[in-house]
Amino acid sequence: MIIISNQEIASDIYELTLQGELACLIKEAGQFINILISDKLFLRRPFSICAVNKSQKQLAILYQVVGEGTKILASKKAGDKIDVFGPLGKGFPLIDNVQEVLLVGGGIGVAPLYELAKQLHKRNVKVNTVLGFASKAKVVYESEFQRYGEVYIATIDGSYGFRGNVIELIETKKISFKLIYSCGPKAMLKALQEKYQHIKGYVSIEERMACGIGACYGCSCKPKDMSLPNFRVCKDGPVFELNEVII
Amino acid sequence: MIIISNQEIASDIYELTLQGELACLIKEAGQFINILISDKLFLRRPFSICAVNKSQKQLAILYQVVGEGTKILASKKAGDKIDVFGPLGKGFPLIDNVQEVLLVGGGIGVAPLYELAKQLHKRNVKVNTVLGFASKAKVVYESEFQRYGEVYIATIDGSYGFRGNVIELIETKKISFKLIYSCGPKAMLKALQEKYQHIKGYVSIEERMACGIGACYGCSCKPKDMSLPNFRVCKDGPVFELNEVII
Amino acid sequence: MLKLKLPGLNLKNPIIPASGCFGFGKEFSELYDLNILGALTTKAVTKLERNGNPTPRIAETDRGMLNSIGLQNPGVDNVIKNELSWLKKFKLPIIVNVAGSSIEEYVEVSKLIAKSNLVNALELNISCPNVKDGGIIFGTEAKIAYNLTKAVREKVDLPLYVKLSPNVSNIIEIAKAVELAGADGISLINTLIGMRLDLKTGKPVLANKIGGLSGPAIKPIAIKMVYEVYQNVDIPIIGMGGIQNAADVLEFMYAGASAVGIGSANFINPYICPEIIAELPQLLKDYGFNDIKEVIGYAHK
Amino acid sequence: MLKLKLPGLNLKNPIIPASGCFGFGKEFSELYDLNILGALTTKAVTKLERNGNPTPRIAETDRGMLNSIGLQNPGVDNVIKNELSWLKKFKLPIIVNVAGSSIEEYVEVSKLIAKSNLVNALELNISCPNVKDGGIIFGTEAKIAYNLTKAVREKVDLPLYVKLSPNVSNIIEIAKAVELAGADGISLINTLIGMRLDLKTGKPVLANKIGGLSGPAIKPIAIKMVYEVYQNVDIPIIGMGGIQNAADVLEFMYAGASAVGIGSANFINPYICPEIIAELPQLLKDYGFNDIKEVIGYAHK
Numbered sequence A, B: 001m002i003i004i005s006n007q008e009i010a011s012d013i014y015e016l017t018l019q020g021e022l023a024c025l026i027k028e029a030g031q032f033i034n035i036l037i038s039d040k041l042f043l044r045r046p047f048s049i050c051a052v053n054k055s056q057k058q059l060a061i062l063y064q065v066v067g068e069g070t071k072i073l074a075s076k077k078a079g080d081k082i083d084v085f086g087p088l089g090k091g092f093p094l095i096d097n098v099q100e101v102l103l104v105g106g107g108i109g110v111a112p113l114y115e116l117a118k119q120l121h122k123r124n125v126k127v128n129t130v131l132g133f134a135s136k137a138k139v140v141y142e143s144e145f146q147r148y149g150e151v152y153i154a155t156i157d158g159s160y161g162f163r164g165n166v167i168e169l170i171e172t173k174k175i176s177f178k179l180i181y182s183c184g185p186k187a188m189l190k191a192l193q194e195k196y197q198h199i200k201g202y203v204s205i206e207e208r209m210a211c212g213i214g215a216c217y218g219c220s221c222k223p224k225d226m227s228l229p230n231f232r233v234c235k236d237g238p239v240f241e242l243n244e245v246i247i
Numbered sequence C, D: 001m002l003k004l005k006l007p008g009l010n011l012k013n014p015i016i017p018a019s020g021c022f023g024f025g026k027e028f029s030e031l032y033d034l035n036i037l038g039a040l041t042t043k044a045v046t047k048l049e050r051n052g053n054p055t056p057r058i059a060e061t062d063r064g065m066l067n068s069i070g071l072q073n074p075g076v077d078n079v080i081k082n083e084l085s086w087l088k089k090f091k092l093p094i095i096v097n098v099a100g101s102s103i104e105e106y107v108e109v110s111k112l113i114a115k116s117n118l119v120n121a122l123e124l125n126i127s128c129p130n131v132k133d134g135g136i137i138f139g140t141e142a143k144i145a146y147n148l149t150k151a152v153r154e155k156v157d158l159p160l161y162v163k164l165s166p167n168v169s170n171i172i173e174i175a176k177a178v179e180l181a182g183a184d185g186i187s188l189i190n191t192l193i194g195m196r197l198d199l200k201t202g203k204p205v206l207a208n209k210i211g212g213l214s215g216p217a218i219k220p221i222a223i224k225m226v227y228e229v230y231q232n233v234d235i236p237i238i239g240m241g242g243i244q245n246a247a248d249v250l251e252f253m254y255a256g257a258s259a260v261g262i263g264s265a266n267f268i269n270p271y272i273c274p275e276i277i278a279e280l281p282q283l284l285k286d287y288g289f290n291d292i293k294e295v296i297g298y299a300h301k
């Protein structure tokens, strides 16, 4: 695909917009792409699709610079070509007859929720969004999510919005919900799982990947129902029912 | 160093001009530099210095695209920076009280002879040059050498100049000489050695290298005098007396 | 010009996805027609279902990767019912990679697969570095490798390829042992054992600590082993380890491979197998060959 | 904060140029002051002068290189007279790498070097893959490794480091054997055996056909061996194999190395040793360490 733009939108967090036919193949919010960032690296790197614009054949991802690959990615410029494989995986299912949902994003995990918010909004679902970040410098996409509904921000250090984590925020603000969609660090997803065992929800999880298509069994995760075989995050996920997987 | 220009001057043969302090450290024609072409490649690549301009801090090399490294090198552009180590090795000695010399270059082996021709010319030595190439498409630096003396060109397929190899040309044209400087393919150097056992001369030879400074013993060659230890082409050469090494 | 015959395998070309890098074919069948492949090797199959090692199971290294999958597979009964039956619809030689914790398990799994009549050959994986109770221990002692191969040979009629571990002092000894025991071919090489530490946590990146190293990094080691084994056995070799393109295929075949396995390259470029197959004829011509068979062992001629 | 003590070696820092990649120090002494190094390991020394293998002796591989130097060196007498005497002027622990074709040769060379009183330790190279009649055969059998180490130990008082070959089925067994025989330390790893074929000629690129693989490609294998040997012996380890930067040094020391050898990286960046030494203090701080000694074996804590 061709890079349309690649901008730092918060400290070490970038928004990358890509153009190519691949954008038209995306089926669900929550799917991901697998990028061969540089031939210096051996493996591809998976990133959630954050926004899709099929008429312009564009998609966007948000990424955080955490290692060599994302560092190289951050140095790419508009006009550069980049080897992208996808779209991959199963995204967030849209449930009929739901009037209101809660999106809970942690850190860079806000990415796949954004396209989801857009789609839910289009279906006239009321979207409440809770986003948690380490600190003010890491806050992204607040105003973007506000387009589609109410947005609450929590920061661990209290430098912006609510001081604390997303669950403390939900509890404190007494936000009620029947359906939850979430993506974020493992610890956060685990806490959500424990807290809301009775509630219907979906989470997008991460695991180290090689193939990204279900062929190598690198990205296994265990189902709660021990009689079932392992899931493959890349093929059977990355989105799972909140209480179906062991996180 | 910084790339000043990088041009294809004959089929698959490029002239690369570099600028940097390194140019000022060059002591002799025939020394070489060791280039880290790309971090995709592990080892550096050695190239003979072909021309030096100390006042402009520039040097030039000629290179032929033969593999991955030289292919990548050919894609570099003016303004690009490149990691160059050198100057390395022992070059062609200038001999006092010599009025006339013969330079014999084969293929890309013409490179180190050019700076030598320039220096000899400056010392008022008469320079005769015989250059051999595979075919017309590979001929380089004819007019450049002509600045410093008479130039004879041989091509194996006869598509330009004399048809045959350099030795046939020398014999046919009855070029006489007392001191010979040469660089080119092993087969050519070997033939020169056999033919001109009695004549004083110097040859620049190639061997696969790792360190380029004499520390790894990768680039050994054997002296004709078997009582001597191996030479290291990178440190004891690449220029040797015509009849001192086994080629 | 790419056709080849190996024991039990009529190959349209020498390109065979390597075990563990291609699942049981389903995922890649969504990307291209599997019938264009020379053959297909399945993920390792054991008697019972296995869940493999904890995650992370994947780590990147310089021009390579470590994996510690640990033989995750649905067990031989499931494999026959759901995977091999599904694969039947392709006109493609199928090689099933067999693993186990005991010689008995190898024999039993092999027998069940043979009985299914769904596959063309077995590849005995005596070289998996990722499970404590199996795999590699069978591949590092010539005598055990011999006994294991012989035990399967006696009970099973399918062509047997034995996949050797490169983590040994003397690969020739082991290759000869499995040949003597009745192997029809040798697959070379499985992964080398490696480890990566996370500088932040100080701990191994892989939950299993060690993993198998694959990719271009190991190619020179693989080429050397194929070259040496070729000189010392009379059965064909399926060569693998770091193949990324058609030129690498040629290098392995020069060294002595009759066909090649494409492993982790499938992860980087999912279309690598069809691409190599498409490029091979021209590459052969460029190097002056009229038929792929001329290339086998060319380095020894 | 970088200072360390190993048997016979007072190191200013853990950075030691590896054998064969630094000659006898002369060439690099023209580039920087050798006194900044932790120590220096010489090229392998044998009894008589050796010319090594025919050229080409060097080939590039993916993120690595093959060498088939074959122990070229001027012989022990010359080394003592011209090289070790010259090195005397540096305030630097000197480790001499010793090789041979027989146990007797190892003993004899070691005795002569010990007698010279010019060096701080010996490194017995029982792992050179590049000569037929020596080196590696001593390093692939635990018993022979034991006998060789013991023979030198009995005749020589210098601290002995034994350099092991990674081309073995069981590195722990060999490490334990040399420890039992009286080694003061273990150097890990020497090169893996590899080969590259030239597609045009069809022949091996190296005149010697096989060569030793070094560089980043082999780092995961080296880390794994250091990690495992650390758990099984009580003598210190000098770790090496693919180190390119200060982070790699940390990884080796986490795994259990007390000091590290820098090999082929010297060819790519001749200033790599001083650069790493300069970067280490900040890197240690970044990862929360106050002293290099805290880092040794950190992955096991």
Ligand SMILES: Cc1cc2nc3c(=O)[nH]c(=O)nc-3n(C[C@H](O)[C@H](O)[C@H](O)COP(=O)(O)OP(=O)(O)OC[C@H]3O[C@@H](n4cnc5c(N)ncnc54)[C@H](O)[C@@H]3O)c2cc1C
Residues within 6 Å of the ligand: A032, A043, A044, A045, A046, A047, A048, A049, A061, A062, A063, A064, A065, A066, A067, A068, A069, A070, A071, A108, A111, A112, A205, A206, A207, A208, A209, A238, C059, C060
């Ligand atoms: C389905 C999925 C969706 C993701 N979406 C996003 C996203 O939208 N934005 C974002 O910033 N990050 C996302 N990640 C994480 C992202 O893939 C890693 O941060 C990235 O690969 C790190 O690469 P690196 O070279 O910079 O780091 P390195 O640590 O140098 O990477 C080394 C290796 O580890 C793997 N790796 C490292 N961290 C992870 C991880 N958390 N998950 C999986 N593999 C990892 C890489 O693939 C690589 O093979 C996602 C991961 C998965 C599995």
Ligand SMILES: Cc1cc2nc3c(=O)[nH]c(=O)nc-3n(C[C@H](O)[C@H](O)[C@H](O)COP(=O)(O)OP(=O)(O)OC[C@H]3O[C@@H](n4cnc5c(N)ncnc54)[C@H](O)[C@@H]3O)c2cc1C
Residues within 6 Å of the ligand: B032, B043, B044, B045, B046, B047, B048, B049, B061, B062, B063, B064, B065, B066, B067, B068, B069, B070, B071, B108, B111, B112, B205, B206, B207, B208, B209, B238, D059, D060
């Ligand atoms: C002292 C010296 C001076 C040289 N001067 C020139 C010159 O002026 N112009 C020019 O075009 N070439 C010159 N060469 C040869 C040049 O180094 C090789 O053509 C180049 O390294 C090939 O790199 P590659 O990646 O394109 O080829 P590859 O074949 O992919 O290289 C693979 C490896 O082989 C080595 N190698 C390949 N060929 C040679 C060779 N002939 N000599 C030494 N190492 C080799 C490379 O260093 C590399 O490690 C010189 C070589 C030496 C030793």
Ligand SMILES: Cc1cc2nc3c(=O)[nH]c(=O)nc-3n(C[C@H](O)[C@H](O)[C@H](O)COP(=O)(O)O)c2cc1C
Residues within 6 Å of the ligand: A210, A216, A218, C018, C019, C020, C021, C043, C044, C067, C069, C071, C097, C125, C128, C163, C189, C190, C191, C212, C213, C214, C215, C216, C218, C240, C241, C242, C243, C261, C262, C263, C264, C265
């Ligand atoms: C993720 C992964 C899983 C593997 N699983 C198996 C396996 O189940 N059985 C087996 O014999 N080899 C297995 N291998 C080894 C490969 O088949 C192959 O021998 C090795 O990866 C070297 O080839 P490559 O460098 O092309 O990947 C696996 C390799 C990888 C990378």
Ligand SMILES: Cc1cc2nc3c(=O)[nH]c(=O)nc-3n(C[C@H](O)[C@H](O)[C@H](O)COP(=O)(O)O)c2cc1C
Residues within 6 Å of the ligand: B210, B216, B218, D018, D019, D020, D021, D043, D044, D067, D069, D071, D097, D125, D128, D163, D189, D190, D191, D212, D213, D214, D215, D216, D218, D240, D241, D242, D243, D261, D262, D263, D264, D265
């Ligand atoms: C050119 C070259 C020559 C070597 N010579 C020796 C030697 O004489 N003795 C020895 O014990 N190891 C020798 N080695 C092995 C190195 O000391 C080191 O163990 C190995 O290269 C791995 O480290 P590296 O990846 O940092 O290069 C040599 C390595 C290279 C590349």
Ligand code: FES
Residues within 6 Å of the ligand: A208, A209, A210, A211, A212, A213, A214, A215, A216, A217, A218, A219, A220, A232, A233, A234, A235
């Ligand atoms: S990454 Fe290969 S199965 Fe998921």
Ligand code: FES
Residues within 6 Å of the ligand: B208, B209, B210, B211, B212, B213, B214, B215, B216, B217, B218, B219, B220, B232, B233, B234, B235
């Ligand atoms: S290249 Fe290392 S000694 Fe010449």
